[in-house]
Amino acid sequence: MLTSNHHCSRIKAAVENISVAALSAPGYITDSWIRCMRDYALDSSIVYEPYIVERVELQERQAKLAHVLSAAKGEMANLFQQIAGSGYAIMLTDADGVLMNFFGDPGFTHAASKTGMMPGAVWSERYQGTNGMGTALLEKRPTMVQQYDHFLFRNTGLICAAAPIFDANGDVLAVLDASGETHLAPKHVLDLVNMSVHTIENRIFLDTYAGQRFIHFHSRAEFVGTPSAGILVMDESDTVMAATRNALLQLGVAAQEVVGHALEEFLNVSFESLVRDTSKLGRPVAPVFDSRFGRRFFAYATAPSQPRLHLCGQPARDADADSEGRTPLQQLQVGPDAAMSHNVQAATRVMNRDVAILLCGETGTGKELFAKAIHMSGPRAQQAFVAINCSSIPESLIESELFGYKPGAFTGASKEGQRGKFFQANGGTLFLDEIGDMPLHLQARLLRVLEEREVVPLGGETPVSIDIRVISATHCDLMEKIERHEFREDLYYRLQGLTLTMPPLRERGDRRQLIAHLLSREQAGCGPLSMTPELLAVLDQYRWPGNIRQLRNVLRTMVALRNADVLDVEDLPPEIRKSSPQPPMPASAHRGEGESCLNPLKQAEREALLQVLEQARWNISTVARQLGVGRNTLYRKLDRLEIHLPDSKKPANAHGLA
Numbered sequence: 005m006l007t008s009n010h011h012c013s014r015i016k017a018a019v020e021n022i023s024v025a026a027l028s029a030p031g032y033i034t035d036s037w038i039r040c041m042r043d044y045a046l047d048s049s050i051v052y053e054p055y056i057v058e059r060v061e062l063q064e065r066q067a068k069l070a071h072v073l074s075a076a077k078g079e080m081a082n083l084f085q086q087i088a089g090s091g092y093a094i095m096l097t098d099a100d101g102v103l104m105n106f107f108g109d110p111g112f113t114h115a116a117s118k119t120g121m122m123p124g125a126v127w128s129e130r131y132q133g134t135n136g137m138g139t140a141l142l143e144k145r146p147t148m149v150q151q152y153d154h155f156l157f158r159n160t161g162l163i164c165a166a167a168p169i170f171d172a173n174g175d176v177l178a179v180l181d182a183s184g185e186t187h188l189a190p191k192h193v194l195d196l197v198n199m200s201v202h203t204i205e206n207r208i209f210l211d212t213y214a215g216q217r218f219i220h221f222h223s224r225a226e227f228v229g230t231p232s233a234g235i236l237v238m239d240e241s242d243t244v245m246a247a248t249r250n251a252l253l254q255l256g257v258a259a260q261e262v263v264g265h266a267l268e269e270f271l272n273v274s275f276e277s278l279v280r281d282t283s284k285l286g287r288p289v290a291p292v293f294d295s296r297f298g299r300r301f302f303a304y305a306t307a308p309s310q311p312r313l314h315l316c317g318q319p320a321r322d323a324d325a326d327s328e329g330r331t332p333l334q335q336l337q338v339g340p341d342a343a344m345s346h347n348v349q350a351a352t353r354v355m356n357r358d359v360a361i362l363l364c365g366e367t368g369t370g371k372e373l374f375a376k377a378i379h380m381s382g383p384r385a386q387q388a389f390v391a392i393n394c395s396s397i398p399e400s401l402i403e404s405e406l407f408g409y410k411p412g413a414f415t416g417a418s419k420e421g422q423r424g425k426f427f428q429a430n431g432g433t434l435f436l437d438e439i440g441d442m443p444l445h446l447q448a449r450l451l452r453v454l455e456e457r458e459v460v461p462l463g464g465e466t467p468v469s470i471d472i473r474v475i476s477a478t479h480c481d482l483m484e485k486i487e488r489h490e491f492r493e494d495l496y497y498r499l500q501g502l503t504l505t506m507p508p509l510r511e512r513g514d515r516r517q518l519i520a521h522l523l524s525r526e527q528a529g530c531g532p533l534s535m536t537p538e539l540l541a542v543l544d545q546y547r548w549p550g551n552i553r554q555l556r557n558v559l560r561t562m563v564a565l566r567n568a569d570v571l572d573v574e575d576l577p578p579e580i581r582k583s584s585p586q587p588p589m590p591a592s593a594h595r596g597e598g599e600s601c602l603n604p605l606k607q608a609e610r611e612a613l614l615q616v617l618e619q620a621r622w623n624i625s626t627v628a629r630q631l632g633v634g635r636n637t638l639y640r641k642l643d644r645l646e647i648h649l650p651d652s653k654k655p656a657n658a659h660g661l662a
């Protein structure tokens with residue numbers, strides 16, 4: 005470990021070009037050190053106070069970046085789930101390095117706030133010296149900054165993996181970063197950050213050009229519809245209006261060589277013929293050829309009147325039904341699960357009536373996907389599905405996001421005004437995610453809109469009629485919020501014409517089918533993959549606090565990092581491998597004193613809990629209910645008290661994937 009003095013002299017030596025080769029710091033790091041000393045006059049030994057912008061400035065910046073924050077929120081949560089527990093925080097800065105959004109492990113969040121890892125803090129090199137976010141902003145590419153690569157000694161405990169998010173013009177919009185005081189393989193983290201950036205860029209691109217004509221393409225058929233595919237947006241005369249970074253990469257051209265040019269200069273297809281080749285012939289993708297070099301791609305086209313449901317990031321064959329004639333909603337039933345089958349049947353019954361639906365359930369159980377599937381299966385399928393996450397948008401912005409505003413309605417409002425989500429969803433479906441986080445004063449306004457079916461934009465006077473179906477979702481107990489006067493009871497009853505609860509993954513009867521289904525989606529592009537019965541058993545038995553989202557992420561990571569095409573327990577991330585049930589033990593071993601280092605008090609607690617478990621035949625739900633704690637709390641307690649699940653709770657060994 006270097007002392008502050010050693011660290012500072014090492015940087016000084018590099019900047020003065022003494023034995024640079026021996027210093028083993030990458031070139032982009034020494035370049036940054038030079039900037040820190042010469043351009044920003046920073047001193048690596050000084051503990052500078054973090055520079056934090058005023059609250060009003062932060063809100064203005066968040067307002068300007070609202071479309072990026074909204075597109076990135078889900079993916080930041082995904083990324084956090086993927087590396088949860090490993091001491092990393094996920095952050096997003098704007099193009100000036102001002103931290104906009106932060107997801108952190110509770111243990112790390114406290115320490116992080118001291119170094120300035122909090123919304124409003126500026127992480128440009130000028131204020132924080134060499135660091136993941138600031139250096140990636142200047143490098144304009146995915147960047148690792150590890151420990152003593154940092155310029156300021158104060159930051160040398162950190163490992164940062166950061167990648168810029170670009171808009172369709174190639175300008176940096178923001179930087180996504182994973183930083184932590186940890187030794188988790190940093191290269192792996194950088195790959196995951198980069199993958200998330202592509203997903204976010206595609207989402208922003210599709211949102212920006214919503215309602216236009218898109219062509220999605222990739223050189224491998226299985227990758228069309230995934231984040232690595234290229235996307236082009238076309239006007240009515242087949243002139244390319246914009247292209248994603250991956251589209252340019254695949255075509256091997258710069259943006260200015262494509263934008264404003266006819267599609268046929270690049271692909272030997274017209275938009276209409278591609279639509280014909282795919283939808284009409286019932287094919288998910290069609291082969292197309294590069295007009296200049298004859299390379300083969302696979303593509304599909306989406307016109308505004310042809311929305312597609314993307315289950316698991318794959319293009320669906322058809323917006324309405326699969327090859328077996330099942331609606332998108334019915335496709336969500338992958339196996340026998342009583343709760344899902346009830347949900348699908350109940351939602352189907354109210355499909356043609358504008359009954360408000362409230363979806364409850366833990367995070368990652370598929371509430372948004374279910375809402376989309378309802379939309380795609382019903383009479384509004386050809387219209388917009390607009391989602392707003394009430395917890396990811398700063399409170400001050402929810403009102404303008406929902407209701408829109410007239411030009412110049414408030415300080416910082418754009419000159420053109422903005423159409424709110426209610427207007428965007430007109431004729432279609434509005435999905436209000438995390439409705440429990442809607443501020444109280446806006447709940448009254450929302451209720452009025454839902455009752456009167458009219459919206460008055462901020463700064464406007466004339467009400468505009470709207471026709472929307474509302475689906476809302478929450479992971480919290482709204483009744484509890486009502487009791488605490490945090491949620492209006494009248495709004496609650498207005499939102500829940502039908503309430504459906506999405507089952508947690510650990511309680512789903514179709515878990516094994518779901519695992520197989522998700523694996524088949526993740527294997528796109530890499531040929532058939534399978535898993536050993538032992539791995540399937542561990543996945544089946546795991547508690548999945550992050551539900552289907554976590555399962556999908558774990559499978560995705562395993563597929564990306566696999567050593568062979570048969571996945572095994574060894575391929576699991578360590579935290580899941582560690583939590584898998586221990587090999588069979590005789591019942592007496594549960595109480596074996598020799599094996600435990602617990603103190604006498606804990607031993608007594610262990611004995612008492614074992615008794616309750618035995619009485620309940622090791623039914624975890626029953627015991628959790630008896631003790632008045634959640635299942636997760638109980639599992640954590642079992643871990644702490646070194647109680648392992650007995651054989652009868654272990655999965656059978658010889659199940660293959662269906």
Ligand SMILES: Nc1ncnc2c1ncn2[C@@H]1O[C@H](COP(=O)(O)OP(=O)(O)OP(=O)(O)O)[C@@H](O)[C@H]1O
Pocket residue numbers: 315316317336365366367368369370371372373374437477479522552553556
């Ligand atoms: N039946 C399913 N088949 C395939 N993927 C699914 C299924 N259900 C959910 N997923 C995937 O799991 C992830 C989480 O789903 P979704 O965002 O709909 O959950 P959520 O309950 O709305 O989460 P949150 O409460 O955190 O917003 C998504 O990537 C989604 O595609």
